[in-house]
Amino acid sequence: MKVAIQGELGSFSHEAAMQFAPSAVIVPCERCADVFDALESGSVQAAAIAIENSLAGSVAENYDLLLKRDAFIARELLLRIRHNLIALPETKLTDVRRVFSHPVALEQCRKLFRSHRAMRAIPFYDTAGSVRHAVSERLDDAAAIAPKRAAAQYGGKILLADIEDNRQNFTRFLLVGKRAKKLRGANKTSLAFALKNVPGALFKALSVFALRDISLSKIESRPIVGRPWEYVFFADINRGHDEAAQNAIHHLEEIAEFVKVLGVYPAAVQPNSGKSETQK
Amino acid sequence: MKVAIQGELGSFSHEAAMQFAPSAVIVPCERCADVFDALESGSVQAAAIAIENSLAGSVAENYDLLLKRDAFIARELLLRIRHNLIALPETKLTDVRRVFSHPVALEQCRKLFRSHRAMRAIPFYDTAGSVRHAVSERLDDAAAIAPKRAAAQYGGKILLADIEDNRQNFTRFLLVGKRAKKLRGANKTSLAFALKNVPGALFKALSVFALRDISLSKIESRPIVGRPWEYVFFADINRGHDEAAQNAIHHLEEIAEFVKVLGVYPAAVQPNSGKSETQK
Numbered sequence: 001m002k003v004a005i006q007g008e009l010g011s012f013s014h015e016a017a018m019q020f021a022p023s024a025v026i027v028p029c030e031r032c033a034d035v036f037d038a039l040e041s042g043s044v045q046a047a048a049i050a051i052e053n054s055l056a057g058s059v060a061e062n063y064d065l066l067l068k069r070d071a072f073i074a075r076e077l078l079l080r081i082r083h084n085l086i087a088l089p090e091t092k093l094t095d096v097r098r099v100f101s102h103p104v105a106l107e108q109c110r111k112l113f114r115s116h117r118a119m120r121a122i123p124f125y126d127t128a129g130s131v132r133h134a135v136s137e138r139l140d141d142a143a144a145i146a147p148k149r150a151a152a153q154y155g156g157k158i159l160l161a162d163i164e165d166n167r168q169n170f171t172r173f174l175l176v177g178k179r180a181k182k183l184r185g186a187n188k189t190s191l192a193f194a195l196k197n198v199p200g201a202l203f204k205a206l207s208v209f210a211l212r213d214i215s216l217s218k219i220e221s222r223p224i225v226g227r228p229w230e231y232v233f234f235a236d237i238n239r240g241h242d243e244a245a246q247n248a249i250h251h252l253e254e255i256a257e258f259v260k261v262l263g264v265y266p267a268a269v270q271p272n273s274g275k276s277e278t279q280k
Numbered sequence: 281m282k283v284a285i286q287g288e289l290g291s292f293s294h295e296a297a298m299q300f301a302p303s304a305v306i307v308p309c310e311r312c313a314d315v316f317d318a319l320e321s322g323s324v325q326a327a328a329i330a331i332e333n334s335l336a337g338s339v340a341e342n343y344d345l346l347l348k349r350d351a352f353i354a355r356e357l358l359l360r361i362r363h364n365l366i367a368l369p370e371t372k373l374t375d376v377r378r379v380f381s382h383p384v385a386l387e388q389c390r391k392l393f394r395s396h397r398a399m400r401a402i403p404f405y406d407t408a409g410s411v412r413h414a415v416s417e418r419l420d421d422a423a424a425i426a427p428k429r430a431a432a433q434y435g436g437k438i439l440l441a442d443i444e445d446n447r448q449n450f451t452r453f454l455l456v457g458k459r460a461k462k463l464r465g466a467n468k469t470s471l472a473f474a475l476k477n478v479p480g481a482l483f484k485a486l487s488v489f490a491l492r493d494i495s496l497s498k499i500e501s502r503p504i505v506g507r508p509w510e511y512v513f514f515a516d517i518n519r520g521h522d523e524a525a526q527n528a529i530h531h532l533e534e535i536a537e538f539v540k541v542l543g544v545y546p547a548a549v550q551p552n553s554g555k556s557e558t559q560k
Contacts, residue, residue, distance in 0.1 A: 054508035057340050123405065168506045199495035206483040215479035217509065219501060226448045228334035228550070229497065270508070 002027050002044040003175075004035045010128035010146065010153030016079050016173035017048035032061045036069045039178055046074070047176045053081065054170045056104050058220050062174075063234055066262050067192045067222075072180040073263025076188070080271050081169040083109050086131045086156040087143040093159050098122050100130035101145035109145055111165045119143075131156050167273040174263075183265055186240035188217070190262040193252060194224065194232050201255070202233070208251040209237055212244045217267075240264055282307050282324040283455075284315045290408035290426065290433030296359050296453035297328035312341045316349045319458055326354070327456045333361065334450045336384050338500050342454075343514055346542050347472045347502075352460040353543025356468070360551050361449040363389050365440040366411045366431045367423035373439050378402050380410035381425035389425055391445045399423075411436050447553040454543075463545055466520035468497070470542040473532060474504065474512045481535070482513070488531040489517055492524045497547075520544055 003024040005013035017026050027044050029035045038044045049062045066073070083105055087096060099106070099119050106121045113119055124130040130144035135154045143159060144150070151158050195201035209216060220234040239245035241264055253259050283304040285293035297306050307324050309315045318324045329342045345351070363385055367376060379386070379399050386401045393399055404410040410424035415434045423439060424430070431438050475481035489496060495518050501511040519525035521544055533539050 052503075054503055055505055057503050060337050125403065166506060168508050170508050199493060200490040202496065202499065203483070203486040203490035206486060210480040210483035213479060216482065218511075219482065219499075221499060221501075223332075223334055223337050225335055226446060228448050228450050231498075 001025070001046065004029050004038040004044040004047040006030075006032045006035050006049065007126045008128040008132060010131065010150030011126065012079060012081060012147050012171060013048055013050060013173070014128070015147055015149050016050070016077055016171075019077055019079070020048055020075060020173075020175045021046070032065055036065045036071060039071055039176065040069060042178070045177070047071070049174050049176055050171050051174050052172045052218070053104070054168060055108060055166060060222060063220060063222050066176070067232060067260060070178060071176045072178070073174045073190055073265055074177045074181055074183065075175040075265050076268045077173045077175070078170050078268045078270055079173055080273060081108075081164060081171050082147065082162050083145050083164045084148055084151065084158045085112065085143050085160040085163055086134070086146055086151045087159050088135055088138060088140055089155070089157045091140055091143065091157070091159070095141055096143045096159070098139070098142040099145060100124040100133060100142060102127045102130070105145045108165060108169060109163050112160070112163050128153065169273075170271070172268070180261070180263070182241065185266040186264045187238065188267040189237050189239055189245055189264045191235050191237070191249065191252070191259060192232055192262055193235070193256040193259045194230075195256055197230055204255050205233070205252060208248045208255070212248050214239050214244060214248055234262075238267065281305070281326065284309050284318040284324040284327040286310075286312045286315050286329065287406045288408040288412060290411065290430030291406065292359060292361060292427050292451060293328055293330060293453070294408070295427055295429050296330070296357055296451075299357055299359070300328055300355060300453075300455040301326070312345055316345045316351060319351055319456065320349060322458070325457070327351070329454050329456055330451050331454050332452045332498070333384070334448060335388060335446060340502060343500060343502050346456070347512060347514075347540060350458060351456045352458070353454045353470055353545055354457045354461055354463065355455040355545050356548045357453045357455070358450050358548045358550055359453055360553060361388075361444060361451050362427065362442050363425050363444045364428055364431065364438045365392065365423050365443055366414070366426055366436040367439050368415055368418060368420055369435070369437045371420055371423065371437070371439070375421055376423045376439070378419070378422040379425060380404040380413060380422060382407045382410070385425045388445060388449060389443050392440070392443050408433065449553075450551070452548070460541070460543070462521065465546040466544045467518065468547040469517050469519055469525055469544045471515050471517070471529070471532070471539060472512055472542055473515070473536040473539045474510075475536055477510055484535050485513070485532060488528045488535070492528050494519050494524060494528055514542075518547065
């Protein structure tokens with residue numbers, strides 16, 4: 001099976017894809033839209049996409065693409081995000097002057113820069129890509145912040161492990177396929193819907209769940225392109241294919257301009273936030 | 281009056297700050313957090329911050345800062361976002377091979393790249409900063425996508441005006457001060473609140489507005505740091521200091537873990553999306 005990811009090999013998306021499908025061939029794509037293109041064209045059978053980080057929030061672009069494209073969520077996964085400082089094998093910690101990484105990763109490792117004043121943070125387009133850059137360009141005064149997997153992928157050395165400021169750092173990934181599937185143990189449903197722009201519209205929409213004791217685990221709003229200050233809502237409910245959920249969705253269809261079921265799948269188990277094996 | 285902005289002089293934030301306070305001295309800051317630092321330290325009297333774009337969505341970082349910092353919204357403004365292709369005065373359109381800009385601006389001008397195949401989009405940290413870069417480095421094969429104001433600021437020439445793909449492109453800016461003020465004509469209130477993680481919590485929270493016929497113009501959710509998959513909600517209601525709004529907020533306080541009033545201010549007028557003067 002081929003699985004598309006956004007970003008380079010060795011990234012957190014690569015890690016997530018391997019957990020979803022351990023024997024998959026990973027197809028790295030430059031942009032999120034390219035991932036969905038690969039899926040729609042049939043050149044990959046699935047995609048592993050990041051949808052939300054517990055500190056940085058939603059990945060807005062992937063929400064928009066789930067709505068626009070022919071794609072359905074098959075599974076979800078919560079990945080503990082552990083950042084590492086990775087450099088050329090011969091580079092010592094005291095050599096490091098420049099640290100490359102994605103801006104979100106740099107922002108999540110501010111303690112590193114406070115305790116190592118000689119290091120300067122330099123924004124880069126990708127976490128794993130910043131390791132590849134430092135190693136392939138043989139930058140002996142540089143390091144990169146990236147997952148462990150990136151060190152192995154590009155022949156870098158881990159100078160410091162688990163350097164993220166906050167250990168409650170998880171990213172929710174989705175395995176997305178081209179067709180909707182009914183999975184055993186599915187107990188979570190993701191929906192997108194737009195409401196008429198009238199007072200109380202969202203309250204009424206949420207009533208379809210509240211009146212049936214169906215709880216929401218997440219709600220997100222995204223702008224509707226071409227209609228300034230109107231929104232599409234994305235909601236995750238803690239129910240699968242049961243009657244109450246079906247009735248709630250039917251009820252929502254009465255109220256909403258449209259409803260799209262993005263997927264019905266088993267809810268992921270929350271991993272713990274403890275230290276990694278290497279630090280025990 | 282000194283007004284802090286995130287980004288360089290000549291940016292859309294600079295434009296917004298000048299519309300808020302035409303005689304203000306603008307203080308550019310590198311990061312959003314620096315803007316709030318300047319405000320809290322008293323080195324500026326106000327800040328002009330982007331909170332939402334009608335195509336790209338919310339500026340998450342500024343939502344988080346409005347909650348965390350001692351700052352209150354005094355006014356809002358809707359700015360029509362017009363992108364321009366700006367280069368050295370001697371550069372011709374056919375010379376341009378590289379186009380620098382902020383990734384969001386590049387994404388909003390995809391038609392330009394489809395109709396000018398020789399141009400390659402290169403992500404840069406700031407729109408106005410990309411004009412400064414092209415001009416100060418005398419890059420004669422380069423251009424930048426930025427507001428008109430950036431051309432004047434750095435001595436660039438506008439090669440193409442109004443190159444944004446979608447004219448329904450507006451950014452909502454907020455003028456933020458250190459202290460809450462009661463303004464005449466205030467008819468909009470921005471709130472932040474956190475809910476207990478129980479089924480139906482958001483539905484109950486929205487009932488405090490719906491039951492009083494108070495409409496919401498926006499709702500946004502952001503993660504609570506350290507509590508994965510729990511959220512703070514940001515809501516704008518179309519009411520000022522009246523009794524119904526006061527009662528609704530009081531009612532919300534009964535339900536919520538906390539409520540913070542981020543500001544009570546006059547709602548902005550929606551500008552039209554027509555062509556600029558220069559194209560008539």
